[in-house]
Amino acid sequence: MSMRELVTGGAACAVPGSSSSSSNPLGALANALIGSSSKTQERLREIPNAAAPTSDTQFYSQVDDSVAALPGSELDRPFLHSNAQGSDFIRGLRSFDDNGLADAWEEIQRQPHLDHLYDPAAAPIQPTLDGPPQRVLSSFLHSFVDSSRSGIPLHPTPLPLLGLSQGDKQCIRDRSSIMARHFFADKSEDFINAQVNALLSSLEIENDVRARGPVPGRFRELEDYWNESQGILKPGARSADGWVTEFSQYTAQHGDTNAWVRSFEQQHGASSWASEFEQEQAQLTSIDHLNGGDVANLAAIEQTRMLAHTLSQNDDPKFQNSKFLQFLSKMSRGELIIDDNQVKPASGSWATEYQQQYNGGGTWADEFVHNEVFRGPDQWVNEFATERERHEQADDQWVNEFSKLHVDDWVEEFGHQVGEGILGDTSSDNWANAYDEFLNEQVAAKQRSDASSGVYVFSDMNPYVGHPNPLKEGQELFRKGLLSEAVLALEAEVMKNPENAEGWRLLGITHAENDDDQQAIAAMMRAQEADPTNLEVLLALGVSHTNELEQAAALKYLYGWLQHHPKYGTLAPPELGDSLYYADALDLKPNYVRAWANMGISYANQGLYEQSIRYYVRALAMNPKADNAWQYLRISLSCASRNDMLEPCDSRNLELLQKEFPL
C-alpha cells in the first residue's frame, strides 16, 4: 500500500483504540511531503480535507475495499493490537499526560469509524515496532524518495519518543543511508547525507559514527583523500543534522499544527496547506501562517530543546549555520523561547538561510558562472583565433605544407601502389580489383554528392565589391587570419574575374580553413574548371571531399592530381578511375578487358545485375581466362536469379552466354 495509506492509517494498519490512528497528523505530513509526487498526487486531490473525520472514513473505506479484495489481505494483521504492550511508543505516549500531545492522540483515537474496518481478533505475530513508529518510518522513507523527485530536501521532524533501541537505531541509520544512495543517484553526496540525517535526527538517532560511509571509490588510494576531506566534514555531519532538525521543526509545526492540532482545534487551514504544498514555496508561506500558531506542542518543544542542546555542541561553521536555521524556525513558530540570545527575525531570513543552505551545496550555478572555461566566450574565441593565426602563414602555405609535408609520403606510397597495380598484372590484380570495387561502391554516393557540392554560394552584401584589388586584399586578410573577411574579398575577386583559378583556389582554401567544405569544394571545382591541371586545386579538392566523406569524389580528384603530377602522371592511366571513367576508357581503348569487367562490376554494385552480366560476358569474350570475371559473372547470375545459367557459367560455355546476354 502506498505511504499515504500507511500514514493515514489506511486499511489493515490501524487498530481502533490504538494510537495508530493518530497517524492522521502524519498523514498530513505525508501529504505535505509527497504532495509533489506524481503517483500520489491524485490521492492528494482525492482528499479534500484529510483532517476531517468524514473524509477519512470515505478514504479508508475506499482503500479497504480494494485492498481487502486482494488475496493475502486476510493475512494483514493489525499491527498494534489495542491491548498490546509491546510498543514503547504507546507507553511513552500514555505517559505524556501533561501535554497536548496525549490529548491529541486520544482525540484522534476516538474516531469511531475505524472500528469496523479491522479485525482485531488475530493476535499480532510480531509484537514490536508496529503502529506509529512504522508509519513514521514509512512516511520518512517516502519523503526521502519523493524529495528526490521533487527536489525539495527532506526536513527532519522531531517526533515523540519512538522507543527505538540502539540496535534499531543503528539499523535505521545504516540501511537508510545505503538505500538513500540508491534513490538519489543524481544528487550530491551532501544532499544524500542531509536526507539521511533528516531521517535520523527525526528519530533521534545520532549520526556520529557512520557505519556505512559513502561509497568508497574504486581506487582505494583515493580513499585517503576522501577520508581527509571527510574528516573535516565529520563534525559537519551534524550540520546536516541541524539543518535537518530545523526542517523537522518546521515540519513538526506544519504537520502538527496544520492537521494535527488544527484538525481538532480549528478545523481550518487544511485547504491552505494542501494548496501550499502544491507549490514549492509551501514551506515559507506555512511558516508565516504558523507564526501565530498556538500549538500546545510541549513534546515537540522538549524535543527541540534536546536537539538544540545536542547541536550546540558542535562548532563547525556549516553546522552552526544550520543550527541557526533551526533556531530561526523555532523562533518563527513562536514555540521556542529558550535561547533568547539567538533571537533573529523569522521567516524571511529563514527563507534566505534556507536558500543559502540549499544552494550552498549546489554551487553549480556559481561554478557555472565563475568557471573559467565557460566565462570566456571571448576567451575561447581568442584562443581559437590565435590558434588559427599560428597555423596560418602565407596564403599558400597551408596547401604547400599539406602538399609538401604531409602528402608527399602518402602520395609516393599511393603512386607506388598504383604503379604496382598497373605494371604487375598478377600481383596487383587483387589490389587493383579491390580498389576498383571500392571506387565502384562509391559511385552512387559520389553521384549524389556531386550534385550537392557543385554550386558555390556567394555572400550578400559584400563590401569588397568594387575594391581595386580584391585578390591582394583577400590574400592579406587570409594571412591575418580574418577568414570571413578574406572570403568576402576573394568572392569580390572571382566575381570580377570568374576565370581566375588562383582566386577560386584561395577562396576554396579559405573556406576549407573555415571548415566549410561544401563551399570549399564548390570553389575548388570552379578553380579546376578554370585550370584543370592545377595540382594544388586537385589536391585541395581531394582533401575537401575526404572531409566530407565523399570518398569516391576525393579519390577521383586525388587521382586527377596524380595524373597531372609530373612525377606520377604516367602511373595513372585513365582506366583506373571509377566507372565513370571506364566508359571513357572503353571508348578510348575498346579492347581493354578490365574496363569491361569493371563496368560489369559497377553495374553489379548498383544492383543492375542483368547489365552487369552482359558486360562480364563481353569481357570474358575478350579474355576467357579471366577467372575473376567468371566469378563475378556467377555472382551476378545468381543475384539476377538466372540459376539456369549457372551451369553454363561453371562450364565456361561462353557461346551460350554470349547468345543469351548480348551487349
Place this chain on the structure above:
Amino acid sequence: MPVFKTPFNGYSVRFSPFYESRLAVATAQNFGILGNGRVHVIDLSPTSPIINELIAFDTADGVYDVAWSESHDSVLVAAIADGSIKVYDTALPPHSNPLRSLKEHAREVHGLDYNPTRRDSFLSASWDDSVKLWTLDRPASLRTFREHAYCVYSVAWNPKHADVFASASGDCTVRIWDVREPGSTMIIPGHENEILSCDWNKYDDCLIASASVDKSIKIWDVRNYRMPVSVLNGHGYAVRKIKFSPHRRNLIVSCSYDMTVCLWDFMVEDALVGRYDHHTEFAVGVDLSVLVDGLMASTGWDELVYVWQQGMDPKAA
C-alpha cells in the same frame, strides 16, 4: 492476472525450479529499514487467477532475498537483514522452521543465489562487503570472498560453469570469481555508480549484465570487458534487479525504482520491448520462470506480487 498482497513491503520474488506455479516472496516491514520480515510461499491456482498462500515464515528482521534449493523441492533459503540466512522447509510445519539459521555475515544479507548446475551450494551477498559460499548440510560457510570495497548487492552463478559466479557491489564493480580460486578472476568497473544487480546470460556463458543506480543496464562480454556489448537506458531511477530470460537468448527483464518492470532485447537497436507500470511503489523484485516460457513475477514496496505472462497486462483481471 493473479495478484498477491503481502502485509509487508516486497523485496524479492522467485519462481520455484520444481513447481511451475510456486513462488517464494521475501518481504520486510517498513521497507526493510526496521521491523520484521516474512517469507511467503505462494501457489498459482491452475484454474482461476487466484494466488493462494501455501505457507509463510516470519522473521525477526526484514527478508531481503529468497532462493529456492535446486536439490530439494521444498527447501528455500532466505536472506535476512540481521545478517543471517535461514533455511526453510515448506514440507515441515511452521514450528519446525527454520531448519537452520546460518549466521556469519556481519551485516545485512542482501542477495542469494543457488547453484543451478551443482545444486548443492549457494552464495550469499552481504552488506559487509563479502560473499559467502554455503551448502545446506554444513553449518558454516565454505568460502568467504572478500574483495569488494562496499556492500555486495547481488551474486549470480554462471549457468554453464558450475564454479564461476559474479557479484555486483556498491563499489561500482562487478567481479567474476571462480570458487576454486582465492581471489576474483575479473573485475569489471562497469558503472560510475553502485551496481545493484547482475545476471548471466543463460545461453551465452560469456555475457553478463549489470544494473546500476545510474539507471542503466550494461551487457558485458567477459572476453572483452572494457566496452559493454550494449547499454540499456530507459529507466528513470536506479535499476534494482535484472534477470536474463531462461527461454529467450537476448531477453532481459529489469525492475527499477521508477516503479516499472521493463523487458529488453539487447541485440536490437531499440532495446526496450516491454514496459509494465503496474507497481505503485518501487519495483524491487522480478523473476522469470524457468519452467514456463514467458511467465514472470514482480514485487514491489507497494506490497503486491504480480504474476503474469509476458505480453499481457499484469493488472488485467
